[in-house]
Each structure stands twice: as C-alpha cells, then as structure tokens.
Amino acid sequence: MIGIDLELTGCTVLIAGSKSGSNKAVKRFKSQGATVLTAQEPFTAIQLLEQASLLVICDAEPERFASVTQASRIPVMHLEPTSQTGSITLLGGGPGALDLLTLRGVHALADAEVIFADRLGPAEHLPLLAPQAKIIDVGKLPGHHKLTQREIEAQMIETARGGANVVRLKGGDPFVFGRGYEEITAATAAGIPVNVIPGLSSCLTVPAVAGIPVTARGINTMFTVVSAHDPLTDIQLEHLSKLGGSIVILMGMGTIEQTVAGLHRVGMDGQMPCAIIESGTTQKQRTSYTQLDKLAQTARGHSNPAVIVIGEVAGLPATLASIAVQDEPGLLAPQLEVA
Secondary structure, three states: OOOOOOOOOOOEEEEEOOHHHHHHHHHHHHHOOOEEEEEOOHHHHHHHHHHOOEEEEOOOOHHHHHHHHHHOOOOEEEOOOOOOOOEEEEEEOEOOOHHHOOHHHHHHHHHOOEEEEOOOOOHHHHHHHOOOOEEEEOOEEOOEEOOOHHHHHHHHHHHHHOOOEEEEEEOEOOOOOOOHHHHHHHHHHOOOOEEEEOOOOHHHHHHHHOOOOOOEOOOEOOEEEEEOOOOOOHHHHHHHHHHOOEEEEEOOHHHHHHHHHHHHHOOOOOOOEEEEEEOOOOOOOEEEEEEHHHHHHHHOOOOOOEEEEEOHHHHHHHHHHHHHHHHOOOOOOOOOEEO
16 A cells, blocks of 8 residues: 555656546655656656656556556556546544554555544544545534534535545444444435445443453343433433443433433432543543442543443452452552542
8 A cells, every 4th residue: 555565755656547547646656755757658658767766557558558567677566547436435433542543444544535534533643644635624523513414425425526535534433323324325325436444433442441341251241332412211221221231321421410310210229330431542541430329420520522331340440459459469550530
C-alpha cells in the first residue's frame, strides 16, 4: 500500500496511463512526498524512464505500455485505473486509541481521497493516516449537529459519484448504534459500491481496559448492550435487571439519573457494583468504581464519552486489588477511583 509499504519521499515516480485513469495515483504519490512524472502514451513514457526511480502503469489497457515495461530497468508497479464512479467504505475506527484501529482500516484510510469523519475514534490522527485525503468533519455533539444524517448521506453519495474513493470514518463499530446501515442503504439505492470494515466497539474494549470482563465464569453468562440516549422505560429496565447479566450502557450519561431511579423502582439492589469509564483507551481515560446507590452522584464528576457498566463484574477490579495487596504486600495495587 502506498504510504505504508513504500518510502517515497524524494523519489521520482513515472505514472504511465490515461489522464482520467491515473489522476488518483498522481495525487496519492504526490501526497507521499514523491516527484511525479506522467505519460499518457508509451513513446513519452520511454523518454522519461531515465528520470524515474519507480514506474507505475495505471491504465485501462495496460498492455499498451508493454514496451515501456520491457525497456524499464527500475521497479514496476501496476495499479487499477480510476473508475468513473467512486465508492464508499464504511469504516469502524475503534474506541479512540490509534493502535486499536484495524490494519484493514489503516489501509482504507491510506487509499482514501475524501473522509467524512465523526468526532470519536481516531479522527485526530487523520493527518498522519491520510495526508492525501480531504477531511470533512461531520461529528455530532449532543444538541449540535454540523450536518443532519440525511445531509451526510447526500454529500457522501455526491462525492462518490464524482469518482472519489470515500471513507466514512465512525467511532467504534459502524453497526453498533452507529447508523451505519442507514448509510449503506442510501449508497446502495444510489448505485454506489459500498464496503464495510468493522471496528472494535467500545462496549467491549472500554470495560476491558478498565479491568472489567463483561462476562466471567461463575458470575454471569450474558451481557446486554443498550443505548440510553433516550431514557429506558421501566419495562425495559425490569427485563434487564431480571436477566442477571452485565448491563453495558453507551450514550447514557445524559439520562443516568432516570436510569438509576428506574432500576431502583424495578428492585435492583442498591449495592450492585457499577463503573464509569470516561474516554476509555485514550490518554484521558478515567475510571470510577461505585455502586448503584451512588452511580448518579458519581456520574456528575465525569463527562462524555463514557461507558457505564452495571453488574457484579464491575466489582472485579477491586477484588483484584485486594488479592494483590494480600498476596504481595510490596506490590502496587491497581489504582482504583472508588466512589
């Protein structure tokens, strides 16, 4: 992949192919620091060979440049020419830490021409991951949307119709409360090819980095992931509490008061262990371990983005700390912020 497997700074690259078919390759190599020469015909390409250190054939009829390849004494690379219609890649960026972005995701960003980026996930690293791409910030804050969902979809489709390789970068996984299916539905209806690259969801990764397993043998056999962007009903909360599993809440800081009050009404024990993990997996990560009676009060000291865990598993980090202190008095126990 260009920008990942090749060091191109200071290199002179000769790109042979039609102007329309090679325009993406030209932009891509230039963004990686290479000096780019272009030739639309074999005769011109042969004349420029001595000036180049890499030959790239990028044409719908690559056999046209067979004589150039034969005459070349430098490495030769073949790339697919630019399509008249672009594509959209729906990419899950993970919970925020750069090294939790998948390798497939890194490759997609390196090939992108236009990126529509949410505020969560690895968006702050895009200048490093995709220096060649135009970045459009479509991140949403509570009560403030730069663009509506329909406007985002329309802009992505219009950009892809212009021939661009579009990446829609979303935090976590695009199919976990990410409205990703709406976006691929809109693109498919418009006749735009769509590719989906999954991402690591915060519902699993964020509790894990706080030392909380969402399932643990002998404690629970299930976990439920819920969006509490809107308050949950008492019927929903009653079902959740009776399952006996872990409850992992995303987008729930704004409705935490209602959630706690509702769980009390349906009979959940006020001593039930809980945890709040703010900005999980990042340098700003901060975790509080508490119990249901104190959860709403504890939440006032945290801000979004945060993941809330309710269930016996949320108390396991404190158990680990206790074991460490008992077994190894000189060992530094995990740093727990207990409310």
